[in-house]
Amino acid sequence: MRSETAIRALGALAQEHRLAAFRLLVEAGPTGLAAGALAERLAIAPSSLSFHLAQLANAGLVAQVRQGRSIIYTADFAAMGALVGYLTENCCEGASCSSAVAMPAACC
Amino acid sequence: MRSETAIRALGALAQEHRLAAFRLLVEAGPTGLAAGALAERLAIAPSSLSFHLAQLANAGLVAQVRQGRSIIYTADFAAMGALVGYLTENCCEGASCSSAVAMPAACC
DNA sequence: TCGATATTTCAACAAATATCGAATCAAGGG
DNA sequence: CCCTTGATTCGATATTTGTTGAAATATCGA
Numbered sequence: 001m002r003s004e005t006a007i008r009a010l011g012a013l014a015q016e017h018r019l020a021a022f023r024l025l026v027e028a029g030p031t032g033l034a035a036g037a038l039a040e041r042l043a044i045a046p047s048s049l050s051f052h053l054a055q056l057a058n059a060g061l062v063a064q065v066r067q068g069r070s071i072i073y074t075a076d077f078a079a080m081g082a083l084v085g086y087l088t089e090n091c092c093e094g095a096s097c098s099s100a101v102a103m104p105a106a107c108c
Numbered sequence: 109m110r111s112e113t114a115i116r117a118l119g120a121l122a123q124e125h126r127l128a129a130f131r132l133l134v135e136a137g138p139t140g141l142a143a144g145a146l147a148e149r150l151a152i153a154p155s156s157l158s159f160h161l162a163q164l165a166n167a168g169l170v171a172q173v174r175q176g177r178s179i180i181y182t183a184d185f186a187a188m189g190a191l192v193g194y195l196t197e198n199c200c201e202g203a204s205c206s207s208a209v210a211m212p213a214a215c216c
Numbered sequence: 217t218c219g220a221t222a223t224t225t226c227a228a229c230a231a232a233t234a235t236c237g238a239a240t241c242a243a244g245g246g
Numbered sequence: 247c248c249c250t251t252g253a254t255t256c257g258a259t260a261t262t263t264g265t266t267g268a269a270a271t272a273t274c275g276a
Contacts, residue, residue, distance in 0.1 A: 007122055013199075014118035015264085019111060026199050036222060048265055050224050055263095069222045069273050080199050084192055091121075091134050091188050123234085143253060156235055158254050163233095177243050177252045218276090225270070233262065240255070246248085
């Protein structure tokens with residue numbers, strides 16, 4: 001992953017509503033959620049949500065597909081994994097730096 | 109880690125110069141780097157760097173200690189690990205979502 | 217085709233962010 | 247005590263970001 005890509009992904013997640021939206025999509029799994037359902041759960045205006053979803057999509061963190069009148073958004077787990085991988089490799093000395101627990105060498 | 113903390117950390121890393129600075133500090137390890145050395149390597153004005161380092165410090169990603177006339181910055185690996193952990197737990201369905209490789213269940 | 221529903225796009229604006237140069241502060245060396 | 251060096255703080259300014267309401271687009275059912 002290029003650092004420019006990582007910056008876009010980090011920026012996309014670095015906002016209250018977008019992080020919350022993405023977490024809801026992760027929770028929803030492959031089924032995803034319609035834009036309207038997200039707006040309702042997040043209690044923000046539909047146009048605001050559109051703005052945020054566009055940023056998440058631009059960063060490649062979510063995918064969208066029209067289903068009837070609704071547009072269903074799903075989290076892109078591969079993209080998220082790539083981001084975590086980038087952070088681990090470039091910002092953690094290549095080790096899984098999650099503090100307490102010791103990790104087997106081949107892991108992460 | 110609270111989501112507010114995660115947002116601050118994500119926002120701190122979501123900028124070209126700050127991400128580059130943090131990577132240099134990771135590379136430098138526990139020894140760290142002086143502010144001046146960072147500014148020179150990043151080719152930005154000292155005052156700009158101060159602004160960015162303040163954000164990284166506010167997010168808890170770097171620590172600073174005065175050493176003579178210089179101020180030495182070091183990456184906080186525990187904070188970075190906590191961020192990676194947060195993303196893995198909350199945004200990857202608790203699994204290490206790093207795409208290709210299959211991970212043992214107890215891992216990550 | 218018409219109307220209702222689901223979303224996005226647009227325009228306008230307030231707020232936050234990034235940048236720089238000048239001024240300020242801290243620590244040493246003469 | 248002065249002067250130099252390393253770094254931060256302060257203004258000023260340009261850019262980006264987030265929010266909203268109104269208008270436009272797409273789909274479906276009657």
